[in-house]
Amino acid sequence: MERPTESKVAGLRDILDRANTAYYVDAQPLMADTEYDRLLAELADLERLFPEFADATSPTMRVGGKPIDGFAQVAHRVPMQSIDNTYDIDGFIAWCRRCEKAIGHPLALVADPKIDGVAVSLRYEQGRLAGAVTRGDGALGDDVTANVRAMRAIPLRLHSAKGASIAVPELLEVRGEIYMPNAEFERINAQRTVRGEPLLANARNATAGTLKSLDPSVAASRRLAFIAHGRGECSAQFNMTTHWEFLAALRGLGIPVNRLAKMCAGADEALAAIEAFAATRTALPFGVDGMVVRVNDFAEQEQLGTTGKSPRWIVAFKYPPERVQTILRKVEWQVGKGGTLTPRASMDPVVISGSTVAHATLHNFEEITRKDIRIGDHVFVEKAGEVIPQVIGPVLSKRNGSELPIEPPTLCPSCAGEVVQEGPKFFCANAMCPRQFRERLKWFVGRDQMNIDGLGERLIDQLVDAKIVTQFADLFCLPRDAMANLESETVLKTGRTILRRLGEKTVDAIMQSAQHARTRGLARVLAGLGIRHLGSTASKTLARSFADMQSLMAATPAELEALPDFGALTAASIAHDLATPALRETIAKLEAAGVEMTSRDYQSPASRHKFDAAVADDPLRSKTVVITGTFDKFERRALTELLEQRGCKVTGSVSAKTDIVIAGEDAGSKLQRAHELAVTVWNEEKLRSVLGDSPVL
Template structure:
């Protein structure tokens, strides 16, 4: 018997059974290998697999590569493939005071015939935005927000998140629905997780949001499953197949009835007075919820009015985020120490009594240079005001002068390097920063350079963090013999035999001095690369494995890892694209280097100076001998080169991209990314706090694209965008209230106008340079 489409009834029946068994087996695999909570016996699982194989033996066309019978091992990893959202995930405009809320309401009133209210007020969770797609009630995909149009497929990991149903409940859910929400770590779960991580000797997460993002993007979902992640749904994208609710609040009721996690901490109100009351209440009680919040989201409740209001190129007009100001707290300034960075810059930093600010414990904050200490007017022993700039970077605002009792003392900048004893000096007249000129032999600089070379912007060597870099670069006890790594040249010559004898001196976090055993008086030591039994540790094995993989990194990463002054990722990529090999760069003249877009005379001179040093050239020679790739392959076909011939500068903070990801999106389409704005720049891509590059682009008439326009450029090409019009008087956002960041003196590319990254959690000082 054959069906109308030519398929036998028997095959059709067996195909249905095959699909049913496949789902049963995959669910069983998931619960067993990832969730550690099996729901079927081994015998039942084996019976399903036998039946699957029998069907495939009878009908070989069903034996596809994605059949459970063809998969090796358990489904425990994800490659984070790029996927398109069914509807674009928009960001929200911001309000910072009552006047901003009034302006938002007035704009809305001018676009609709009736009063836009009532309004729904809900807490703005400081988490990771996620879109879930359910088809016929079954979860088929979960993706990160990404660029709003395209995100990363994290479905296996999201399946492990508590409260996220694999199947919707009830019988009135739509055939297709894309729901949006935030994945987060509750504060209590975050604190417990950090305790576990620190007990295991690993660095703690900086804050709950970072912990949530890191947990969700694990390549092994079993790790994600062990983290106490939760999710709250707060919106809907695509809705197809059932009558949608008429209000946002009714939508929440429906979503809750489907078994989706919806917050109870929202309220429907009828005017801005009630909106402001809700905002004010949670500003005073922002730590009452079980999770971190950074504001309140206000939405027009009626969905028909939402549709009338529509969206700008960037934001929905029917919603706005009221952002709370950074928290400020008082604490005691215990002392001011100095740290030495990879380029020799000596930076004062504050050591404070630990205090919780914006949800995380802070005990260190950079003071940049001696002049900054004087400018802020802080004395050692002061009670100081501390805040987190943008709820991220710890910043000392100033002293509480009225609390001084006369015991305070001024900070005195040291005259010699605290680690190698070399006299400090300014590199050039007029410099703000003192430096240690002992570049070759200062162990502090070497440690920082090794840590930097292993970082994500360079070789990206997992397992070579700050603790490992310290262990590799400090003299070996007990007789202070030479460290295992005396220069970057030694990095790729490391072997297990060289790692196992390494024992690190345990040092006090505040003073940096060696700790001693109370009974014996001897210095405390710890073995970093060997177990107590003397066998190789997992740290050692992972580091050597990652070092081997690092040898095939692209040329631009090698350039960054060399720590050439002013050569960060954008400059390195421009050089690699132009010269294709390290030898060609080393042999280029200053004029040839300066001719590369975005390089200029200053960077060219720094490159020439670097290669003029014999021990620098030795690094290159030995890395090459160890098998590090020193040239790029000819560019392969990377798809349509829609941006070929165009030059870009990326600056500020983008919501959907890191600056490296934005640069990669441009270069894969044939465009060039440079570090500085000039008349040759085709477009400036400007995120929040764009700073001086935005000003220069405006002065030179360079077209400036905000993130939404950047997305259009990537998807539709340069002809789809045009220079933005002058901002309307009603425009508002963080750039309207934040001064542009001062460019770092020696930072390269976008780093010059963005705050430094969160300090490395396992750094003894808690601070990193540049």
């Protein structure tokens, strides 16, 4: 290739930068994605052949960053405070009145949709992206520069746009939100479905996960978006007097801002904006959970000051979760790993919070009867910031008499085996149930159990269908030839999927991971077996108390019952299951396949005494707990299970009987209620200090 001129390289970079600005700032794409990719590849070729043109802000630098070791903590030079929430019109009006009273006249306000993403602070020095830090606790955040650099939505260099009067400042810190648009969320999940990988739970968590990935190529492969909405440290020359001017200046520099932001002449106009937006928000291509309203004038902002926790000049109005109506067509019973049969509703597809929903959970049969939900009913469906949509109840006024009651399951839908009922739950009682085995196998190889990489749902299904795996132990002696005949679906860049034989490398990696998984120790094996009442916490308790599988199997129910948090029923159930010939055989075969059955957590009785004392002091013991909001390290459902294992009663609403409210990010009315009732509130940090650091995702 001929040596290009400097202007040729600069020209390519410029057009790629402009394409990004057009896409992310102006929402008017300049070129097709394929054309962008072609130009990017051309530039990358030039830079590779002629390294003298290397530049850290070149658009090519977004792809293929090297994996990083971890995230350094960085102090925010200007604290990144959180915003106070209000949940009703009265609260909002009260905020407006307080501000007006403090300033002495009606105020100009700016209202903009509150995008459900992850807050970051971007630092530009001499117009070049110098760093990106998450909010963290507001004072200290994680340095996520490597991942943020990989995102096309974020300019690596600031440009003074044509016609814009603003010059690129020496120093500019902008605060904003990185988020995953709905279409991207759905695209990734469609891809993961095909690959048999677990689905992303929700767009916000997926965004956080992308930012915290140690491999920047993950961020490069996901089309995250960014909008700026605030400022940190800025050079004196960047001296706007209002937020509205500040937004215009950012836009002039090529930084995306919220195009739906609205100037409001006072409280009434802001209220009208909030009300108008309520009707249209769900049609937006990204998740919005509220409206942020702030005082426009910077001097007035300063005058209002902050409360230490959050600024007084800004408030977030949170909308109630969206509720839609559709028709319930069918209820299927899904078989879980423990044989649990869970009702899943199939409904006429309906758009809710920006995505199309055709299925929802009905929780359990007791709920169905209590709410009198019938097939053919018009039902309310809600997706309350959470992942899985749920059927709230029937629209009784729309009944016409043709609705049919939902029958409890009489046979297992997978194996036609006997169904038994325990409390509100139904189970398939057939230990050989093929669906149960598949689910148990998926559980067994899962990250918190044996952690065998590369075995997605699709491969497990094939392994079971081809009878390569008929019991857990088979995973540790996978036949190489037969493995090579399995197929994985590969998603092409065009979005088309094709079937491919597993490559030798993939087979090797899976086998190696399985080899490695043999040495995870007793607690993980126990947790992986999928024995009822024996989750990871109870498994750890057993592993602390018994040196190996043999001594555990020799234990009497009374000995188990004496363990911390083992009630009589739990102990009896576990002892019973451990004694069944089928499970004993499973364990014997695992041992024969080289799986270690010794405990890594064993504590001699003397040292255990201390542990028991610690458990007696457990601040969670016998507490009634309510969980609200979202958490970094905890997935809600898993957290609920974990707390129940610790002896908590987890309930849905805050009352005088509640001992602790565990409030994550964006905790809503439940947190407010907790404050009203003076109930103890824990944040995630406190929760982690009590539970230890093991994440529950």
